[in-house]
Amino acid sequence: MTASTIELPEGLEITTALPEGAEKVLTPDALSLIVSLHRKFAATRKERLAARVDRQARLDAGEELDFLEETRAVREDDSWQVAAPAPGLEDRRVEVTGPTYKKMTINALNSGAKVWLADQEDANTPAWDSVIGGQLNLLDATRREVDFVSDQGKEYTLRPDEELPSIVVRPRGWHLEEKHMKIDGQIASGSLVDFALYFATAGREQLAKGRGPYFYIPKMESHLEARLWNDVFVHAQDELGVAQGTIRATCLIETYPAVFEMEEILYELRDHSAGLNAGRWDYIFSVIKTHRAKGEEWILPDRGLVTMTVPFMRAYTELLVRTCHKRGAHAIGGMSAFIPSKDEAANTKAFKQVENDKSREANDGFDGSWVAHPGMVEACRAEFNKVLGDLPNQISKKREDVAVTAADLLSVKDTPGDVTETGLRANIAVGIQYVQAWLSGNGAAAINGLMEDAATAEISRSQVWQWLHFGVKLADTGENVTKELVDRLIAEEVADLPGQESDWATSRDLFATMATQEDYADFLTIPAYELLG
CATH class of the missing domain: 3.20.20.360 (Malate synthase, domain 3)
Structure with missing residues (x-):
């Protein structure tokens, strides 16, 4: 039609x-x-x-x-x-x-x-x-x-x-x-x-x-x-x-x-x-x-x-x-x-x-x-x-x-808890899997017992960007978050996903770009939309 x-x-x-x-x-x-x-x-x-x-x-x-x-x-x-x-x-x-x-x-x-x-x-x-x-x-x-x-x-x-x-x-x-x-x-x-x-x-x-x-x-x-x-x-x-x-x-x-x-x-x-x-x-x-x-x-x-x-x-x-x-x-x-x-x-x-x-x-x-x-x-x-x-x-x-x-509304510094490699890996894995689902036509994806949507994917890539941009020290490993570390963890997390690594290339590359580029992009969904028909 x-x-x-x-x-x-x-x-x-x-x-x-x-x-x-x-x-x-x-x-x-x-x-x-x-x-x-x-x-x-x-x-x-x-x-x-x-x-x-x-x-x-x-x-x-x-x-x-x-x-x-x-x-x-x-x-x-x-x-x-x-x-x-x-x-x-x-x-x-x-x-x-x-x-x-x-x-x-x-x-x-x-x-x-x-x-x-x-x-x-x-x-x-x-x-x-x-x-x-x-x-x-x-x-x-x-x-x-x-x-x-x-x-x-x-x-x-x-x-x-x-x-x-x-x-x-x-x-x-x-x-x-x-x-x-x-x-x-x-x-x-x-x-x-x-x-x-x-x-x-x-x-x-x-x-x-x-x-x-x-x-x-x-x-x-x-x-x-x-x-x-x-x-x-x-x-x-x-x-x-x-x-x-x-x-x-x-x-x-x-x-x-x-x-x-x-x-x-x-x-x-x-x-x-x-x-x-x-x-x-x-x-x-x-x-x-x-x-x-x-x-x-x-x-x-x-x-x-x-x-x-x-x-x-x-x-x-x-x-x-x-x-x-x-x-x-x-x-x-x-x-x-x-x-x-x-x-x-x-x-x-x-x-x-x-x-x-x-x-x-x-x-x-x-x-x-x-x-x-x-x-x-x-x-x-x-x-x-x-x-x-x-x-x-x-x-x-x-x-x-x-x-x-x-x-009170601005009291973010009072939030208890640490930044860990476990959390960094979770953000990477969830972010890439959600982008893959989104590009495949599914905007509500069940991942690890949670219904993930664009908002939670935005948190995932934004936290990775924030921790990388400020070189945060990971509480569980003592490493500082660097691009080299993020790139390595992305490769490791993709290797653990089902299928061939090439199956995840588009979603991996989009997530990696949004999470590691120098300038923070306001929305993940805008460049992702350009990849949709």
């Missing part, structure tokens, strides 16, 4: 073949909305991305993050609240996250979770077939017409007559493009493409069902980026004749700059807000990225030691709950990456860790939380049931006992 088989608005070019069935989501309304959004907001998007670069340059030069003086009035004004919870989002005690591949779509909708985070971002590979295929699966899921048969002949269908989770779609972040679409000669924004395709097709059908369209918004770094999303929502609702305030968005607080602007982000989106989420894995990645030029006090220990109870992470989550509940918004906890195992001892350990994690969040005041596998839904639900009972949420728990300062 080619782009010539559908009618394109003037100025829009699709530069590759279309997957089967693409015309169902590349509708006239959807394509016109993409063009309209691009023409109205592309320049502002570029300004917001340029502002990230400017802020990073100031941070590299010695400036530090802090709450904004220019928005103090917003934070100190106790009169404003976000919109009341939308239908289907009142009770969010357990949310399952995963990509929009057909099998995972069915499993997520059958999981018993309250919400399915349909991920077009970190758990998805943005190959063209996945971008369009995911939208088709969302449309079919909305119509309860999605099914799948595996290569082994196993059939997957939606359970009849059961209430499905509310669908909340996560589009790509502002930094990502959709290279297969050009508008007036410019490459389209991946964010706007994902948003418009869903809103104009499955989202409208969700609206008719009284539940949606709802979105999770990733990787924002400022309230001005939230303002841009709000403007997009207002424009899109007007364009398609939908009442203002119908769209609802939960914002992931997963960048270091954004944690200092949480109230402002809620304020900018207040008529469309569905709360905030503690995007823990990207947050750790962002801590390293934001302070790439700074020294020893910003070195994080082995990834497994950066838990949610270390001081700077604790401050982040405590402030998020207080901020949300002060403004009448849901506070949603972070993703537990543990997945069920066939090994009984490993399985027992994984479930215990999930239970402890979700118990802590529920008792801290979160209204719900994420799991990365349907098999962990019940464990999460059980812990929130203990605290919520029959209540849909605990927004009334204001957490006025919490008083978090900028210094």
